[in-house]
Amino acid sequence: MSCHELSSPTTLGNKHELIKVAIVGNPNVGKSALFNKLTGGNAWVGNWPGVTVEKKTGRIVIEGHEVELVDLPGIYGLTPYSLDEVIARKFILEERPRIVIQVINATNLERNLYLTIQLLEMNVKLIIALNMIDLAEKEGLEIDINGLMNQLNILIIPTIAVKEVGVDNLTKAIIMELNSPPPFFKINYGPEIEEAIQRIERILDKCEIADVGANSRWIAIHLLEDDKDIEELFRKRGLEDVLRKVVEIKRDLQTRLGESIEVLMIEKRYQYILSLTQKYVKRRHVKESLTTFTDRLDRILTHPILGLMIFISTLYLLFKFSFDVASPLTNLLDVLISGHVHSFLKTLPLPTIISSLLADGVLQGVGILLIFIPNLFFLFLGISFLEDTGYLARVTFLSDKWMNKIGLSGRVIIPLLIGFGCNVPAILSTRVLGDDRDRRLTMLIIPFMSCSARLPIYLLFTLVFFKENQMLVILSIYFIGVTTAIITALLFNKLLFKGQTSGYVMDMPPYLIPSVGNIFAKSWERIKSFLVRAGSIIVIMMVIIWALSIFGPEGYLGVEALRNPDLLSRSWIASFSKLIEPLFKPFNWDWRVISSLLFGFVAKEVVVSSLSVLYNVEEADLSTVLSTSFTPLTAYSLMVFTLLYTPCMATAATLRSEIGLKNTIFIIIYELFIAYIMAYLVLSIGGLLL
């Protein structure tokens, strides 16, 4: 045992030392709610190193001790099956938090205690937050907390996270626990396995492994269970001979037992848990328990037909809520920003270039950001609500079968559908996926979901060229987007992301009435991280685009260039468009179209308005001009191109903050490439047919 664990009284007296406390628990036990209550909402959100799984930390001061709380991913056990479990275990082993708090769902002790046992076997100082005791009570469960505490020799604090009940006791427990020695805990695995454990322990005692972060019994148990991570660790240190001896012991044991060692050990743990719950949990009879209520609702909500209808309806309402309800607010912001504040900045006694930089560059960037806020906030509010009621888990269940066919898990359906509204929240909502591989793949295909900002472009072109079948043509564009997404998913599954989506346990939490505070807190947290992470990039990009429009190869053109097509045609943007014009020769698009597409990177809605500036006509007269410079076929290929060509700036900024610059650039290039190919295909196949 390392001296760290045997914390001496002198280190305790030192109040300036930062005390690390980890919070673990199964998914959906109320871990985030409790974490928020403990930290008072002051958390710092980042990613775990090297992966896109979210890491939350918060600092609080308890009785003069500075405590750092780290929220670990939701996990079922400490066997490294999934990325989340690897992260959590690594943290406990390597960072050695002084105390681990496990949040337990009191209505489902059996399943939650498995993690408890694994934590106790690691000899960590454990405090249990027995959460959701209000629900346990409703279900008629009577838990003998004192009995359980004495048997396991750890502190158990009953809590109701959403009502902040028990949170004070929990912080007191942290301080109390600092002084106590780490618990001693041992499950008896039966004479044969115990003997093998002891034999391995004796071998381990002879090698230098004190820094692994766990006791030798724990390492021995995990070696018996074929723990790949631990084996890898031994190999790295050149301890192959130990592994060979372990294999011998295992083979010996296997022949004596005649059964899989791992399965037997898991069974023993469950037997132990069962003995605990039989002794300390009593069930009273109640009118209708939460479980039967949940079962009944599930019969309708996961019904193949009715369930699907309810799902589509819910989605419709979600979009209505986030777009319709937000639109008056968005309009208001728009009028304020591009009207009042814009003209105010223009009237300031500043050199024109400075006032234009502020008004047309910075303000425009800030405006794009702000105009997103009402939409995003309402969307997040809706999603958090559905998530907290437990409904999203059912949607996942409904779609799992279909999504598995393209190598993704059912949970991916939510971000993808949100993508039809706006790609930015879609990318942010991939955070709930947890699984790194699913997240990356989903982010890659989200931009193919045609967001609502692309609709004005389709509307304009279909109105001019496909007046008869407008609806049908637009639908076909959406269809092309979805098909491209599916093909991309299949392709990358084969090439880059080998292996299956992490087999997660389909957890069906009981239906709950969500707490308003929790929902607002969650939504606000998501908005905040969008503003912080994507905000500065959007503003900077906007300023760059602004500069490229008012400067040209001849030098400064004057801020009038933004509204004057002759000047604009001499800007860098126009020059660049003319430079790459030959690339688009097959499509017959001239530089003005290409420039608008470049502006479209700022925000897709801008394409239409910049076309009208460049053609020097009112937006209303644009259709006449377009009908002379496009054919239905080139118009259609342009629509396909705008559908696929690149995520807009806000999306790109969000992507960058989530998966880094390199991956974002890769996605942009890949999508440009696909867009070009698809537009070309449309042109040549169409040319053959027509």
Added chain:
Amino acid sequence: MKMINYYILSMGLTYIISSLMFILENVNIVKTGLSQVTPTDAGMALYFVTVGTLYNYAYFKSSEEVFGTSLLLASIMSIAFMFVQTLHYSLQLLDLIVSDSNIEVLFNLMRIEIVLGILSIPILLKERGNHI
């Protein structure tokens, strides 16, 4: 008990008939001109069909235990829609301050989904008492 059953049935039928009217209008069979009582788009029509189905399902299975669950869901969905629409139309009044959009938006607060949502409140209260 009887009364309540008729209430449920008529709620369900109203939803379904309203969306049928939407379909009829859109394939140009009849022009009812009753835009206050028909859905405004296809998504809303589907929503109406779903809620209507849940209400009717509850009515026809009134002897089984699925009855209450179906009713609970139907009333929650009705009220959710009412909530969203009311919020939407009220916020639209904000626009009046900055633009010259029509004061007639106020009439939208008497649209069918809002009325039906309000009529669903007693059902939710009753079912909530039974379940939770």
